[in-house]
Amino acid sequence: MHITIKYFGQIAEVTQTEEESLEFSGSLVSELLETLHSKYNTLKNKDFQVVQNQELISIETKLTGDDIALLPPFAGG
Amino acid sequence: MSRYNRHIILSEIGQAGQDKISNSKVLVIGAGGLGCPVLQYLTAAGVGTVGIVDFDVVDISNLQRQVLYGTSTLGKNKAEAAKKRLEDLNDEISIIAYAEKLTHKNAVNLFQQYDIIVDGTDNFETRYLVNDASIITNKPLVFGAIYKFEGQVSVFNYKNGPSYRCLFPNPPEKGSVANCSKIGVLGVLPGIIGAMQANEVLKIILELGNTLSGKLLCYNALTLQNSTLKIHRSDETIQSVLKDKENFHKKEIDINCEIEVTTVSIEAIISKNNIQFIDVREAHEQPKIEGLEVTNVPLSKLENNLDKLDSAKKKAIFCQSGIRSKRAVELLQKLDIQNCYSVNEGASEIKIIIKEHHKMLSNER
Numbered sequence: 001m002h003i004t005i006k007y008f009g010q011i012a013e014v015t016q017t018e019e020e021s022l023e024f025s026g027s028l029v030s031e032l033l034e035t036l037h038s039k040y041n042t043l044k045n046k047d048f049q050v051v052q053n054q055e056l057i058s059i060e061t062k063l064t065g066d067d068i069a070l071l072p073p074f075a076g077g
Numbered sequence: 078m079s080r081y082n083r084h085i086i087l088s089e090i091g092q093a094g095q096d097k098i099s100n101s102k103v104l105v106i107g108a109g110g111l112g113c114p115v116l117q118y119l120t121a122a123g124v125g126t127v128g129i130v131d132f133d134v135v136d137i138s139n140l141q142r143q144v145l146y147g148t149s150t151l152g153k154n155k156a157e158a159a160k161k162r163l164e165d166l167n168d169e170i171s172i173i174a175y176a177e178k179l180t181h182k183n184a185v186n187l188f189q190q191y192d193i194i195v196d197g198t199d200n201f202e203t204r205y206l207v208n209d210a211s212i213i214t215n216k217p218l219v220f221g222a223i224y225k226f227e228g229q230v231s232v233f234n235y236k237n238g239p240s241y242r243c244l245f246p247n248p249p250e251k252g253s254v255a256n257c258s259k260i261g262v263l264g265v266l267p268g269i270i271g272a273m274q275a276n277e278v279l280k281i282i283l284e285l286g287n288t289l290s291g292k293l294l295c296y297n298a299l300t301l302q303n304s305t306l307k308i309h310r311s312d313e314t315i316q317s318v319l320k321d322k323e324n325f326h327k328k329e330i331d332i333n334c335e336i337e338v339t340t341v342s343i344e345a346i347i348s349k350n351n352i353q354f355i356d357v358r359e360a361h362e363q364p365k366i367e368g369l370e371v372t373n374v375p376l377s378k379l380e381n382n383l384d385k386l387d388s389a390k391k392k393a394i395f396c397q398s399g400i401r402s403k404r405a406v407e408l409l410q411k412l413d414i415q416n417c418y419s420v421n422e423g424a425s426e427i428k429i430i431i432k433e434h435h436k437m438l439s440n441e442r
Contacts, residue, residue, distance in 0.1 A: 006304075008227060008295060009224045009225070010224065044398055044423075045398060047245070047250070049245065054306050054307060056244065056293075056306060056307060056308050069304070069306070071293075071295070073201065073245045073249060074222035074223055074227070074228070075200050075204065076222060076224050076260070076267075077107050077109050077110055077111045077198050077199040077221065077222060077267065
């Protein structure tokens with residue numbers, strides 16, 4: 001399946017891109033995260049939530065092929 | 078002509094709407110980058126009672142974005158300085174300055190005196206405090222947060238909607254997210270995000286349009302990409318805050334933005350002498366590190382085992398992922414113990430790097 005992933009804030013600094021697309025054969029969001037963790041070594045130090053199709057989801061959710069986004073919390077004010 | 082004429086001639090607002098604004102009470106936590114535009118627009122709009130909480134003083138580096146202040150207010154308390162400026166903007170409303178820190182002790186009592194709370198703080202500890210106190214007092218919370226060129230806006234605890242904890246259940250581990258205003262920020266960004274927060278406040282007061290309850294607006298000032306993400310309420314999360322209500326005033330927050338943790342990569346220190354390697358993982362955690370002299374002191378027992386630290390050596394501290402090691406360094410720095418470094422790599426990576434290092438050494442022989 002073809003998946004587009006968006007990165008916000010500090011996560012985009014880890015990935016060095018705000019968006020990428022990749023072919024993925026797994027079926028769960030958690031499996032996609034494992035792939036991303038091995039691709040981006042320092043991602044494991046970051047806090048974020050996962051968004052699929054503009055909706056916050058748990059990582060046990062099935063991938064639907066819609067856009068995924070990794071959303072970190074911001075502290076600044 | 079009346080001060081609020083341009084509101085009143087809007088059929089959606091009218092005199093009745095303006096009366097609602099005049100009768101409302103809004104408490105703004107933090108009079109910094111976000112707080113300044115929020116306060117400015119709410120005061121101009123005629124919100125009847127505006128409360129300002131900020132213990133900090135105006136610094137020259139604030140003036141790039143905190144538009145209520147100027148060179149004449151440098152060194153003055155922000156809540157007091159903002160009140161003075163805002164009273165000139167609108168002398169028909171009541172503005173109350175709280176020149177103090179928001180704490181678990183004073184938050185609930187303070188929040189009870191207002192209708193809507195606005196979060197303009199700059200650290201996670203206070204954001205979770207504001208969120209939990211809003212849940213306990215059942216007040217809508219207009220949330221805004223920024224990072225460099227990006228902002229987040231939402232409305233929490235409103236009409237049975239989600240809270241900040243439904244989005245991010247717990248504060249990030251200390252040291253994993255830059256916490257204070259030391260990282261740069263585009264000056265106009267808090268202006269944009271703060272104005273959006275003021276807009277949410279006015280919509281709640283006027284019961285107009287759609288608020289961001291159940292949604293998180295993400296704004297990027299560089300790409301102008303806006304995403305509105307759906308957030309779901311977690312009753313369990315909100316109940317657990319309410320369950321602990323009786324103990325809330327006893328809690329304490331610990332903001333240590335001033336401590337900078339020095340990090341180091343294992344490769345930079347592996348062949349150096351005069352370094353004590355300290356593993357702060359619990360005894361059962363795998364993998365064990367071989368081929369390196371390691372002192373084991375779990376983070377949970379660190380404070381009681383300071384005698385295990387070699388004061389003559391530099392201390393390289395590691396754990397499973399690099400998060401606990403940072404906390405250990407923070408702790409040691411607070412105790413005034415010098416020469417502590419957090420190793421960037423986690424134990425599994427360290428193990429591989431050491432193995433390769435030894436292989437290389439034996440090949441050289």
